[in-house]
Amino acid sequence: MIRLASALALVLLSAGTAAAQGRPATCSRDLFQNEAAMRLRQTRMQQVATADQATQCKAWRDHVAFLQSSRAVFATCQTGREREENVGQMDQALSEYRVLIGNRCKTR
Numbered sequence: 001m002i003r004l005a006s007a008l009a010l011v012l013l014s015a016g017t018a019a020a021q022g023r024p025a026t027c028s029r030d031l032f033q034n035e036a037a038m039r040l041r042q043t044r045m046q047q048v049a050t051a052d053q054a055t056q057c058k059a060w061r062d063h064v065a066f067l068q069s070s071r072a073v074f075a076t077c078q079t080g081r082e083r084e085e086n087v088g089q090m091d092q093a094l095s096e097y098r099v100l101i102g103n104r105c106k107t108r
Contacts (some may be wrong), residue, residue: 027077034073041066057105064097 024030043061048059071090074083 023077030073031077034070037066038052038070053104057101060097064101066093067094067097094107 043057045063048056051059067090071087071094074086074090078086
C-alpha cells in the first residue's frame with residue numbers, strides 16, 4: 001500500500017512538473033513511445049529499400065506522416081538544445097523525403 005502511494009505521488013509530481021513547464025503531462029510517455037516508434041520506422045524503411053517503386057513511395061509517404069507527428073512530440077515535449085537538435089533533424093528528414101517523393105513518385 002505504501003509503495004502504491006509512493007508511486008502515485010511520483011506520477012502526480014511528474015505530471016505537475018511537466019504542467020508547470022507548460023508541457024503536457026504525457027510528455028514522458030510520448031517521448032518514450034516516439035523513440036520506440038522511430039526504431040520500428042528504421043526497420044520498416046530498411047525493409048522497403050529494395051522493394052518496387054510503388055511500395056517505396058507508399059512507405060516514404062507514410063514515413064513523412066510519421067516524421068511530422070514525431071516532430072510535433074519533440075517540439076512540444078523538449079526544450080533547449082535537445083529540442084532544437086531533434087526538431088531540426090525532423091525538419092531535415094522531412095525536406096529530404098519530400099524531395100525524394102517529388103522526384104521519384106507520381107503525385108496523386
